[in-house]
Amino acid sequence: MKSTVLDLGTKQNRRTLDKVGGVSSVVGAGSSFKGDIKGQENFVIYGQVIGNSDVDGALVLEEDGKWTGTIKAKYVIVAGAVDGDVIAGEKIELAPTAKVTGNVIAPVIAIAEGAVIQGQMKMLGSKDATHFTDQRDND
Numbered sequence: 001m002k003s004t005v006l007d008l009g010t011k012q013n014r015r016t017l018d019k020v021g022g023v024s025s026v027v028g029a030g031s032s033f034k035g036d037i038k039g040q041e042n043f044v045i046y047g048q049v050i051g052n053s054d055v056d057g058a059l060v061l062e063e064d065g066k067w068t069g070t071i072k073a074k075y076v077i078v079a080g081a082v083d084g085d086v087i088a089g090e091k092i093e094l095a096p097t098a099k100v101t102g103n104v105i106a107p108v109i110a111i112a113e114g115a116v117i118q119g120q121m122k123m124l125g126s127k128d129a130t131h132f133t134d135q136r137d138n139d
Helices: none
Strands: 025-027 032-034 038-039 044-045 048-050 054-059 067-068 069-077 081-083 085-094 099-101 105-106 108-111 116-118 121-123
Touching: 105 108, 108 121
Parallel strands: 025 044, 032 048, 038 054, 044 054, 048 067, 054 069, 067 081, 069 085, 081 099, 085 105, 085 108, 099 116, 105 121
Antiparallel strands: none
């Protein structure tokens, strides 16, 4: 499986992933899932999902992943394509390859250069913007 955002536990220093721990469920590359995803753990999507999520953990949509429906999780990391709203209770990270056609809503939103959003962004209860330079290695 190609991995651009998450190396299933071997890559460190990923701001959001450092906080969430291991992965419990995966939709593999070339696989598709139709229906709603609910759970208390962390999910990684390499394939295609048609449905909605309500996850009390992290949901990672990898670069080749496609999601049609609403993504709702505590933490959301998007490197693939979403046709629907993305809502996080804590934080959303959009990788350079992310393409979101829908609204992006969270207290904290991190957007990499190259990410595309066709919709509105809403930062709920947030403070002023924090500017930073990423100090991690891109290994």
